[in-house]
Amino acid sequence: MTTLRQIKDIASRAEATLLQDAAGAAALTVMLVVALHLPSLV
Numbered sequence: 001m002t003t004l005r006q007i008k009d010i011a012s013r014a015e016a017t018l019l020q021d022a023a024g025a026a027a028l029t030v031m032l033v034v035a036l037h038l039p040s041l042v
Contacts, residue, residue, distance in 0.1 A: 011018065 014021075
């Protein structure tokens with residue numbers, strides 16, 4: 001079984017939570033960027 005096939009299988013099984021996981025990752029990224037820029041704002 002190829003790696004691409006495994007990734008497709010995992011994505012199809014986790015399709016219900018994939019959007020939530022992406023939103024969580026985006027939120028963490030935004031928080032990291034804000035935290036890194038916070039000292040320059042104060």
